Amino acid sequence: MPDQDDTITMGVVWEAGASEAPRGRELVHVPRPAPAADRLRAAAATWNTYAALAWSRRWQTAEAYVQDPDLYRETVDAAREEIRRERAQVAKKLDKARMRKDEAQVRLLSEQLQDLERRAPSALKMDALTLKARSGRLARQAAVPAAITLGPVAALALAGMWWPLLAWPAAWVWLAVQGHGIAVAEGAVSAAEAPAAVEPAAAPPPGAPRGASSDSVGASEQETAILGHLADWDRRSAGRGLDGVTPAPPSLDSLGIRVVLATSGRMTPEKLGKRLPEVRAALALPRGVRADLSPGDVGDQAVLRIRTRTPERDMTWRPGRAGIGVDSDTGRPVVLPKGRMLIAGTSGAGKSVLLRVVMAEALCAAEPTAVVYIDPKGEESGLWRGKLRCANTVDEILAVLAELDAESDERSAIMQQRRVSSWAPTEERPRIVVVVDEGAEIVSMDAPQDDVDLIRRLQPLATMGRSRGIDLVWATQKPLLGSGIPSQLNGVMQDKVVLKTAGRNENNQVLGADWSSHELELGGSALANTGGRGPDQAPIQVWDLSDDAAVLALPDAQPWAHRPAGKQPAEPEGIPPVLAAALALSEGARGVTGPEIADGCGLDLVDVQEALRAVGVLGDRFTRDGVQVRGYRRDALEEASRRYAQ
């Protein structure tokens, strides 16, 4: 890079030409003030430096854009979104077909929906699409420079036109002006200054962030580095599409670093939300450090959370705990939808503890719920006797499966008679959670030739149990098709909670290539593909119910057993409690709202809506005290209750 001293050497001229030098006399040179031509040459060198700076920044940005590590994730997200969209369309059609009672369409669409639920983006296809996207980006980035460089040569050679060659100096001037702008914007040079300062400004020392608050005292080494990058925000964010973002002084709390980002100009918090990868790159956040952006207190602010710390939490399970655990980032309970579920995890991953949580939650549920525990190893069952129906030996397992089969058939017959499409649990016929521990054991015990047809008996529970209020939970150490989960069940066990798996192979088989369950910690860290959770979210920390005494302290309950239809208590006791409560609450009125029923029954609003939908009552509008409200009309509730009396 030229500097001011160069003008001295550039000003050197020969006093006499070499040819004229007298023999034996050394050539001498005398410095004199630089002529205009030399000053012009120096200025050209300066602006050339600016042009080089702009070109190098442009190149870096293009390179980062083409090699963007998040491109793969974006491709997978787009593929998933497409599947989700298709699924929503088919589900909508299915609902309509159900309302029309078009059985053929319902069957066809149900199969289509199951196919779609099973479908996941294939890793190979995602690789190919990512490569295609990178090639496209590269072609777009290279198009303009290639056209400017080669176009004039081609024009000259093919058409003899010289004037397209002017594109070269024009491009040079354009780059030089941009480079100057960059240098000025970075504060490395004033508009009038020489280019010496195009050198990047030195970063402030780590740990001395811009306006660092006293909260930053006690930062770890990693946090100190990130705080240093935050302090150097202007330089590190340049050229990343983050113009108009200004960080306020950061602070440290139990979750890590928190910093408010003010936005201005064309940047808004919403746009910034889509630029998290660029923010991560600007701050050089390590891969394992999670970060998220959320709206700030003021309209033009966003809050960046860099989760470098895990807060201490009391993770002991006790009655009243919601869901299976908490999101390890946000600390919010993770409540998964009811239904069949696959639980997988290698030895020591925390399957037994998770199953305990699932069974304890079912035992304590507000909705009438029973648990059937199929435990071929038998060790765990001792803790649950008197609370659940346990089956350990082949005979016990066959017996309980036969009872479940009969129960399922009876429920189906009752549902057809009542003209409802899903089961509303009652005290007499509760929701039944069938938990199969050590699925691989069941697979190895299965011997249809000797009438030990366990898988054949479990299959209808997996496929048809859901609408009949019977949910199968299949737990296995080896989530491999065949040995750990029978192919007959695999297709329908779409909701998965996966603890640490033995390796990538197991992870790919059970969840797919865009998940990383094999990188989880042992002892209660899990991922789930249901309940709105995805591979980008932090792991779930499962509630800790490893204490045997806590299991023994759970309330005793009458273990479930099938009572043949004739032995069921007579109607109207069979009227589902939610319907009965809705009838009582709407007495003398035109209807009752969902929240009022939820309050009256001590249930969630969603459970109330599900229960009423199951008995064929849908939400509607009615007027109350001259005001239109949304809820459940009295006449619809009465109509549903009459179906039970038939």
Ligand SMILES: Nc1ncnc2c1ncn2[C@@H]1O[C@H](COP(=O)(O)OP(=O)(O)OP(=O)(O)O)[C@@H](O)[C@H]1O
């Ligand atoms: N949610 C949890 N919270 C805290 N600790 C846990 C949790 N889950 C598991 N652990 C710890 O990990 C140990 C192993 O858990 P667990 O017995 O559930 O593993 P597993 O997957 O069933 O293994 P195996 O299949 O070999 O029996 C437990 O004894 C407990 O110390």
